[in-house]
Amino acid sequence: MEPIKIKLSTGREVEINDDTVKILNKYVRTQMTLEELAKELGLNGWEEAYDLIKQVPAWIMWYPETIYKRS
Numbered sequence: 001m002e003p004i005k006i007k008l009s010t011g012r013e014v015e016i017n018d019d020t021v022k023i024l025n026k027y028v029r030t031q032m033t034l035e036e037l038a039k040e041l042g043l044n045g046w047e048e049a050y051d052l053i054k055q056v057p058a059w060i061m062w063y064p065e066t067i068y069k070r071s
Contacts, residue, residue, distance in 0.1 A: 003015050003016065003017060004016040006052055006056060008043075008048055008052060010044070014041065014043075021063065023037065023041055024061045025063075027053075027061065028061045033046070034046035034050055037049040
């Protein structure tokens with residue numbers, strides 16, 4: 001599968017890979033805050049995390065990590 005890249009409004013690009021999917025899965029299934037999400041993804045605050053969440057297709061966030069690895 002071709003890696004998906006999300007370009008944030010700040011100009012930063014975030015590649016959606018196995019590790020990113022794992023963190024996004026944790027975000028949607030727990031009470032993780034945007035600040036915590038930003039820290040785990042190495043982003044510059046909740047604003048970038050929010051920008052990423054707005055742009056990432058919802059199916060990626062809910063897609064089980066084990067299935068994503070096989071694709």
